[in-house]
Amino acid sequence: MWDVLVIGGGPAGVVAAMRAGDLGARTALVTEGEFGGMAANDGPVPVRTLAHAARLLRDARQIGRYGIQVDEPRLDYSQLLERVREVVREVRSHSTFRSQTDSAGVQVHENAGMARFADPHTVVTASGLTLKSDKFILCPGGTSRRLSVPGADLTATHSDAWGLSSVPPSIIVIGGGATGAQVASVFNAFGAKIQLFQSGPRILPTEDEDVSAAVATAFRESGIDVRENFGTIDSFEKTPAGIRMNFSRNGTPESTEATLAVVAIGWVANTSELELSKAGVEINARGFISVDEYLRTSAANVFAAGDVTGRLMLVPQAIQDGFVAATNAVRGAEMKLLDQPAPIGSFTDPEYAQVGLTESRAREKHDIATARLDFDSTTRTIIDGRTAGFCKLIVDRTTRKILGCHVVGERAVEITQLAAVAMTGNLRVDDLAQVPLSFPTYAGILGRVAGMLARQLNLNLDWQGNRA
Numbered sequence: 001m002w003d004v005l006v007i008g009g010g011p012a013g014v015v016a017a018m019r020a021g022d023l024g025a026r027t028a029l030v031t032e033g034e035f036g037g038m039a040a041n042d043g044p045v046p047v048r049t050l051a052h053a054a055r056l057l058r059d060a061r062q063i064g065r066y067g068i069q070v071d072e073p074r075l076d077y078s079q080l081l082e083r084v085r086e087v088v089r090e091v092r093s094h095s096t097f098r099s100q101t102d103s104a105g106v107q108v109h110e111n112a113g114m115a116r117f118a119d120p121h122t123v124v125t126a127s128g129l130t131l132k133s134d135k136f137i138l139c140p141g142g143t144s145r146r147l148s149v150p151g152a153d154l155t156a157t158h159s160d161a162w163g164l165s166s167v168p169p170s171i172i173v174i175g176g177g178a179t180g181a182q183v184a185s186v187f188n189a190f191g192a193k194i195q196l197f198q199s200g201p202r203i204l205p206t207e208d209e210d211v212s213a214a215v216a217t218a219f220r221e222s223g224i225d226v227r228e229n230f231g232t233i234d235s236f237e238k239t240p241a242g243i244r245m246n247f248s249r250n251g252t253p254e255s256t257e258a259t260l261a262v263v264a265i266g267w268v269a270n271t272s273e274l275e276l277s278k279a280g281v282e283i284n285a286r287g288f289i290s291v292d293e294y295l296r297t298s299a300a301n302v303f304a305a306g307d308v309t310g311r312l313m314l315v316p317q318a319i320q321d322g323f324v325a326a327t328n329a330v331r332g333a334e335m336k337l338l339d340q341p342a343p344i345g346s347f348t349d350p351e352y353a354q355v356g357l358t359e360s361r362a363r364e365k366h367d368i369a370t371a372r373l374d375f376d377s378t379t380r381t382i383i384d385g386r387t388a389g390f391c392k393l394i395v396d397r398t399t400r401k402i403l404g405c406h407v408v409g410e411r412a413v414e415i416t417q418l419a420a421v422a423m424t425g426n427l428r429v430d431d432l433a434q435v436p437l438s439f440p441t442y443a444g445i446l447g448r449v450a451g452m453l454a455r456q457l458n459l460n461l462d463w464q465g466n467r468a
């Protein structure tokens with residue numbers, strides 16, 4: 001009998017197991033596949049590697065502007081996929097998580113197949129293990145939501161797209177959120193003809209409106225056919241060259257064809273195999289496991305962490321969840337989830353990122369001031385030939401606190417990390433403006449926007465703010 005059994009070996013599960021072990025609980029972790037979960041094997045690591053290759057292609061095309069002569073770059077996709085596999089192996093072998101989990105005394109069962117509850121204290125796995133435990137922490141993550149229209153089985157998910165042996169000539173991408181935008185951007189860079197279908201009025205609907213608009217414009221300029229408000233999908237059919245999507249808009253039937261259709265319309269929790277009812281664990285209307293702020297489920301001995309709870313589905317949040325859930329599972333409910341600024345970004349081309357409130361959300365509750373600096377007027381972006389994009393900062397006029405930061409363009413994700421630190425440290429915008437950030441840097445752009453706001457608000461600065 002274990003004190004704590006963790007189900008799922010992604011970032012949430014690994015940190016939960018490590019923390020439970022560190023707190024002295026006799027802990028086991030069981031996971032269907034490889035240690036590391038989606039983050040290492042099918043999510044950020046492989047996707048970033050492909051996105052990096054897309055950047056290298058772009059940079060290689062720019063190199064002539066700097067007087068360096070090279071031939072037009074050509075992509076060998078199978079060699080790139082070998083590099084992706086190599087990176088995944090390398091990241092895994094250099095990860096300290098495995099040794100830390102071992103040193104915490106956790107017994108790890110990898111490649112155990114799907115685990116399911118047999119009763120409130122017993123879990124069995126497809127590989128034939130039977131594990132009994134006092135407490136459980138459920139970290140099974142999620143998978144791509146599928147469409148339920150005729151012919152949906154002919155479509156692919158982002159995982160299938162990464163696994164292709166060659167770049168398809170054309171791709172229909174359904175869903176203009178973070179995953180769909182990444183698939184569209186990466187394969188566009190690799191030479192596929194992309195149609196990006198978004199059911200709502202704008203792609204990246206959870207981003208600030210300015211960000212959605214700028215990325216949509218940049219996508220169009222790079223050759224992606226962006227189709228917002230496209231209507232509803234009726235069916236898919238096989239064609240000699242690939243797939244046809246039939247859809248209707250305001251009652252008018254339309255269709256389009258491509259070699260491949262990739263569906264990226266959201267995420268569903270991996271709960272169907274767990275037989276949660278045998279443990280008394282309830283799911284919410286969205287299909288995710290219901291948890292409170294201590295990550296307790298409806299069953300007193302069961303906690304849940306990571307994507308399966310359906311909140312911000314990102315690695316840093318999964319890691320925090322794992323820590324909180326394990327602390328509460330071992331010590332009793334004592335640690336609440338932190339409500340803190342969470343930077344979110346994506347490595348599309350152009351890159352985009354955010355932290356805090358969008359401008360429209362901020363206006364609902366605050367008297368705000370905003371400033372926006374376009375990348376065509378900042379020194380570093382001009383040096384690097386990366387003048388597309390902007391940095392926008394939103395502050396509360398009364399408290400001068402930073403409410404949100406939204407960036408499109410080179411190093412957008414890195415710039416918002418700095419804004420997140422400023423927000424977490426409760427810096428006022430004039431405090432941020434007076435940090436002598438290095439010149440000429442991308443971080444310095446944020447300092448300069450802070451300086452613009454301080455000036456707009458007539459705040460006295462000890463000096464005249466940054467140059468970037």
Ligand SMILES: Cc1cc2nc3c(=O)[nH]c(=O)nc-3n(C[C@H](O)[C@H](O)[C@H](O)COP(=O)(O)OP(=O)(O)OC[C@H]3O[C@@H](n4cnc5c(N)ncnc54)[C@H](O)[C@@H]3O)c2cc1C
Nearest residue numbers: 008010011012032037038043115140141306307313314315
């Ligand atoms: C294309 C893509 C790109 C992404 N990019 C980023 C990014 O740039 N930055 C970022 O922070 N996040 C990114 N994410 C999200 C990130 O990968 C997830 O938020 C994170 O992996 C969630 O961790 P987790 O531990 O909750 O679940 P997972 O990493 O999904 O791990 C869950 C594990 O549990 C196993 N499992 C499931 N059911 C069972 C069962 N019944 N029994 C046993 N084992 C089971 C699964 O096989 C899996 O190994 C991306 C995701 C995708 C799809």
